[in-house]
Amino acid sequence: MGKLKKILLLVAGAALAVFAQEDSIKVEDIAFSKAYLAIEGGEVYPFGDLSDATYNTLYGGLNFRYSYWKNVDGVVMFHYSYFKPRPDVVPYDGVHQASGKLGLDWRFPAISPIVVGGGFACNWTRADLDDGVIKDEIYSKPGGTLGDNETEFGWYARLNLAIWNFRDYRVGLNVMWEEIWTLPKRSDMLFVGLYVERKLW
Amino acid sequence: MKYSSLILPLLLTAGMAAAQIPAEMEGMEYETRADGTFLIGGPTYAFDRVMGAGGMHSESELWTPAKLRDRLLFNRWSGTPTWTPLDPGVWIKTGNELGDMIYQDFITESHRPENRTPILEGGFRSPAYKGFWATARFYQDDHFCSGSYVYRRDMVDGNYTHLGSNWAMFSTVYGGLGYTNSLINASVLAGEEFLWTYTATSLWIPAHYKPRVEARADIKDFSVTVAYEDIEYENQHKKEEGSRKEVNGSVYYKCGKACEKGMFQIAFRAVDDEGDVFTELEEDRVAWPFMELRVQPLQRLTADVTFGVNERDWLVQDSIQFVAPAPENMGVVVGVKNISGSRMNPLADTKEFYDGREIDLTADGQMNLIQAYASYVDTLAGVVAIGGRGSLWAEHGAETFDVDEFMYSEKFGMSVRTGEVSRINDWIKGVTAELWLNTWYRDMFKFTAMAGYEHISGPVDNAEVTPAEFYSGFMGDWLLNKTFKISHSLRYRSDAKWNLRSSNPMVVKGDWTWDASFSQMFPKYGITLTGTILHVLADESMETVNGGYDRIRFICQAKKTF
Numbered sequence: 001m002g003k004l005k006k007i008l009l010l011v012a013g014a015a016l017a018v019f020a021q022e023d024s025i026k027v028e029d030i031a032f033s034k035a036y037l038a039i040e041g042g043e044v045y046p047f048g049d050l051s052d053a054t055y056n057t058l059y060g061g062l063n064f065r066y067s068y069w070k071n072v073d074g075v076v077m078f079h080y081s082y083f084k085p086r087p088d089v090v091p092y093d094g095v096h097q098a099s100g101k102l103g104l105d106w107r108f109p110a111i112s113p114i115v116v117g118g119g120f121a122c123n124w125t126r127a128d129l130d131d132g133v134i135k136d137e138i139y140s141k142p143g144g145t146l147g148d149n150e151t152e153f154g155w156y157a158r159l160n161l162a163i164w165n166f167r168d169y170r171v172g173l174n175v176m177w178e179e180i181w182t183l184p185k186r187s188d189m190l191f192v193g194l195y196v197e198r199k200l201w
Numbered sequence: 202m203k204y205s206s207l208i209l210p211l212l213l214t215a216g217m218a219a220a221q222i223p224a225e226m227e228g229m230e231y232e233t234r235a236d237g238t239f240l241i242g243g244p245t246y247a248f249d250r251v252m253g254a255g256g257m258h259s260e261s262e263l264w265t266p267a268k269l270r271d272r273l274l275f276n277r278w279s280g281t282p283t284w285t286p287l288d289p290g291v292w293i294k295t296g297n298e299l300g301d302m303i304y305q306d307f308i309t310e311s312h313r314p315e316n317r318t319p320i321l322e323g324g325f326r327s328p329a330y331k332g333f334w335a336t337a338r339f340y341q342d343d344h345f346c347s348g349s350y351v352y353r354r355d356m357v358d359g360n361y362t363h364l365g366s367n368w369a370m371f372s373t374v375y376g377g378l379g380y381t382n383s384l385i386n387a388s389v390l391a392g393e394e395f396l397w398t399y400t401a402t403s404l405w406i407p408a409h410y411k412p413r414v415e416a417r418a419d420i421k422d423f424s425v426t427v428a429y430e431d432i433e434y435e436n437q438h439k440k441e442e443g444s445r446k447e448v449n450g451s452v453y454y455k456c457g458k459a460c461e462k463g464m465f466q467i468a469f470r471a472v473d474d475e476g477d478v479f480t481e482l483e484e485d486r487v488a489w490p491f492m493e494l495r496v497q498p499l500q501r502l503t504a505d506v507t508f509g510v511n512e513r514d515w516l517v518q519d520s521i522q523f524v525a526p527a528p529e530n531m532g533v534v535v536g537v538k539n540i541s542g543s544r545m546n547p548l549a550d551t552k553e554f555y556d557g558r559e560i561d562l563t564a565d566g567q568m569n570l571i572q573a574y575a576s577y578v579d580t581l582a583g584v585v586a587i588g589g590r591g592s593l594w595a596e597h598g599a600e601t602f603d604v605d606e607f608m609y610s611e612k613f614g615m616s617v618r619t620g621e622v623s624r625i626n627d628w629i630k631g632v633t634a635e636l637w638l639n640t641w642y643r644d645m646f647k648f649t650a651m652a653g654y655e656h657i658s659g660p661v662d663n664a665e666v667t668p669a670e671f672y673s674g675f676m677g678d679w680l681l682n683k684t685f686k687i688s689h690s691l692r693y694r695s696d697a698k699w700n701l702r703s704s705n706p707m708v709v710k711g712d713w714t715w716d717a718s719f720s721q722m723f724p725k726y727g728i729t730l731t732g733t734i735l736h737v738l739a740d741e742s743m744e745t746v747n748g749g750y751d752r753i754r755f756i757c758q759a760k761k762t763f
Contacts, residue, residue, distance in 0.1 A: 054304050090307050104721075120757065122757070142310055144306065152301045184305060187303055
């Protein structure tokens with residue numbers, strides 16, 4: 001093996017440090033070989049400037065987890081929450097938010113049973129307008145843009161801690177940091193929730 | 202080395218290719234390219250000039266047989282929105298320009314940022330049953346819709362889109378049936394479409410296709426395309442309304458060896474206008490017979506000619522390419538390319554109308570572009586390739602625009618011009634030099650670094666766009682465990698300038714930009730989940746007069762192939 005090749009291998013290897021190259025057929029077989037469905041509920045805490053914008057609130061939803069690689073799982077989450085604005089000038093009671101997340105969970109044996117994960121987040125929001133409120137009339141007021149549907153993307157990172165395993169069931173703690181790419185500033189929130197998960201296959 | 206015999210020709214032709222970042226919509230691949238000047242006005246319009254191509258024109262302005270199934274939008278060929286049926290599968294795509302306020306809206310009373318807009322797509326194509334299949338697709342790109350937003354909004358009745366109220370640059374829905382076997386690939390699609398087209402005056406013209414019907418058939422080497430379009434135009438600012446019924450299409454024969462004798466093909470358009478239509482096709486029809494010829498007198502020498510002529514125009518594009526003898530692992534190509542003609546796009550409309558004035562879209566005389574080039578590639582140890590391409594070009598009679606008057610509207614923040622298409626009756630000369638380096642490790646890792654420089658002399662400020670002088674790009678693709686793909690692209694382009702679309706030339710500042718894409722793949726199930734972030738790092742800028750802002754955008758797609 002040439003020297004150059006070695007150097008290149010090293011460069012490529014560094015980027016791949018955590019991902020051992022597995023046999024492709026095996027990898028394909030691992031994907032979706034196991035799947036789990038969870039129901040989760042907890043509280044959301046706005047951070048930074050955002051804590052002046054909304055109150056803490058509760059959230060709930062479903063998580064779907066599937067095997068992807070040997071030590072990596074794929075995760076799809078769908079959570080609903082209802083945010084109440086802090087400023088009185090906002091012309092409605094609250095905002096419906098549906099949050100979708102798609103990402104990966106890594107199981108590092110060294111820190112087991114904690115699993116570290118991350119991925120993309122997409123939040124869909126819509127103000128809970130009273131009957132008779134005309135969207136165009138409130139548009140330029142604080143909160144007005146949410147009169148119509150608004151969607152924004154971002155990322156999340158999470159710690160997933162399995163507390164208790166029993167046969168096909170697991171109870172765990174999910175701690176998530178979410179940053180949505182909003183303007184004028186990014187929107188950060190912390191999710192802390194408990195889930196009950198059942199193995200599907 | 203076996204590897205190089207496969208890779209060499211690829212590197213020579215596609216060594217400068219873009220990274221594997223998916224464009225937000227088909228036909229918008231220019232938004233992820235590094236190797237030239239790509240100024241986006243919106244999903245239906247971009248000035249897209251590859252540095253190595255030579256001449257002052259952009260790629261979409263020039264008619265070629267390869268664009269027979271592209272859409273003709275005003276006088277340019279556009280891959281967006283394409284009506285080419287996708288492969289069997291089911292897919293959904295959504296995205297957004299980043300920067301909506303969401304809850305920041307509660308605490309942001311002043312300097313509220315402009316609303317950001319999404320992209321949406323969903324569709325399917327069924328697996329074939331006894332050769333028959335069905336397909337349907339809805340796709341709409343609301344990005345860049347800030348281009349002349351207020352003017353456009355008041356120009357039309359209603360929302361002018363299938364979904365939402367952003368006056369998206371295009372919104373298309375179609376459905377249809379197809380039949381595929383080993384000899385035939387045929388389809389008939391029908392749909393409804395809202396499109397905004399950027400014109401010579403710098404206005405966006407709305408067109409509502411209801412319906413558009415397109416039939417295609419590929420029978421062995423024959424390709425036939427016919428489209429029927431019933432288009433409605435309106436301008437509520439002036440209470441103008443009009444309609445156009447158009448039939449266009451082509452008959453084409455893909456000849457292999459037979460091309461040595463020459464083959465005859467034809468593209469055509471016929472229109473029937475009523476009321477206020479903002480453009481005109483002379484005599485309401487154009488037929489464009491053309492011929493393609495490839496001659497290979499020696500294995501190393503190839504000559505290609507494309508020649509078309511009708512009663513109004515003629516256009517010749519020819520090239521001679523020689524693959525020089527070179528040591529193993531090395532490739533050298535030298536060639537000469539020529540484009541001459543009375544019009545770059547002989548199928549386009551011939552007049553535009555604005556405010557009672559006529560804008561002639563054809564120019565007298567002819568243009569001549571000649572380019573000589575040499576490119577080489579050298580592979581080392583089967584894991585690194587170094588390549589370069591240099592060219593000299595000279596163009597006389599380049600198509601440009603002779604401005605009569607600029608009109609600026611404070612109310613809409615828009616600049617409109619009148620005048621006529623004309624020529625730069627002088628020589629413009631250019632010299633280009635491009636270098637690239639590729640390295641790869643099996644199918645796990647690929648990296649490309651590239652840079653290009655071009656010097657242009659002559660009356661370049663008389664051209665629509667003064668292209669960027671310098672570019673560089675760094676692209677990397679990782680494939681982890683054969684099932685997770687990370688692609689990224691970091692690029693720089695120096696200043697470019699629109700010379701003739703506003704009373705003061707509009708400089709598009711040079712900038713760095715970064716794109717990244719992540720794909721989870723499940724080959725066993727044919728599923729791919731992709732998240733892509735485009736245009737990070739760069740300043741939010743307007744790249745075309747009256748165009749939309751090029752903002753950071755995130756797009757995610759889920760696809761299952763059958």
